[in-house]
Amino acid sequence: MKFTFYGHSSFMVETMGKKLLFDPFITPNELAKDININKLNPDYIILSHGHGDHIADVEAIYFNSNATLISNFEVVNWFEAKGVENGHPMNHGGSWSFDFGKLKMVNAIHSSSMPDGSNGGNPAGIVITNKEGCFYYSGDTALTKDMELIGEEFNLDFSIMPVGDNFTMGVTDAIKAAKMVKCNTLIGVHFDTFPYIIIEHEESIEQAEAAGVKLILPEIGEQITF
Numbered sequence: 001m002k003f004t005f006y007g008h009s010s011f012m013v014e015t016m017g018k019k020l021l022f023d024p025f026i027t028p029n030e031l032a033k034d035i036n037i038n039k040l041n042p043d044y045i046i047l048s049h050g051h052g053d054h055i056a057d058v059e060a061i062y063f064n065s066n067a068t069l070i071s072n073f074e075v076v077n078w079f080e081a082k083g084v085e086n087g088h089p090m091n092h093g094g095s096w097s098f099d100f101g102k103l104k105m106v107n108a109i110h111s112s113s114m115p116d117g118s119n120g121g122n123p124a125g126i127v128i129t130n131k132e133g134c135f136y137y138s139g140d141t142a143l144t145k146d147m148e149l150i151g152e153e154f155n156l157d158f159s160i161m162p163v164g165d166n167f168t169m170g171v172t173d174a175i176k177a178a179k180m181v182k183c184n185t186l187i188g189v190h191f192d193t194f195p196y197i198i199i200e201h202e203e204s205i206e207q208a209e210a211a212g213v214k215l216i217l218p219e220i221g222e223q224i225t226f
Contacts, residue, residue, distance in 0.1 A: 007220045159186055
């Protein structure tokens with residue numbers, strides 16, 4: 001599996017010959033100005049929830065590719081009305097076997113609404129399992145005891161969680177979450193994009209290391225292979 005970071009909570013995971021793009025908020029992010037969304041060409045666009053800082057580039061990328069959109073029922077329906085017809089709706093607790101592996105939608109604690117105020121359904125986390133490995137993307141969330149269920153059910157190779165605090169978990173809670181899902185390799189996202197979520201990198205990495213967790217705070221454009 002190859003992970004590529006595009007800033008905020010946007011990233012690509014390449015696995016089983018497919019490109020999975022998560023929560024594309026790229027062109028509005030000044031920090032990601034060097035990322036050309038027209039060159040991404042994902043096979044799938046996977047959305048954790050409906051907030052603008054997770055869906056801003058969906059339409060532009062979708063209509064420039066042959067991607068399938070995966071998200072909760074309400075988000076997929078909202079985009080369908082905008083012409084995004086190739087969608088797969090899901091909901092909490094449900095799983096589906098795609099050509100890249102099995103995807104399970106799990107609980108997240110956050111809010112969710114679409115940019116026009118429409119119902120965005122419930123926010124979600126995503127677990128993907130295939131022959132190459134297994135990873136968990138929590139989406140925007142608070143720390144929740146439900147994460148222990150993920151640690152019981154899956155053998156994770158890495159997890160991806162927000163660490164910016166204020167709107168989501170901060171570093172301290174993300175370290176606790178890593179322990180709960182039984183995975184000590186943690187990629188931090190949802191940090192530094194806005195003044196509310198700027199974090200101290202070195203201090204955060206040292207705090208995680210002291211707890212036995214390897215916290216990776218990727219640079220925009222950085223690739224990591226698992």
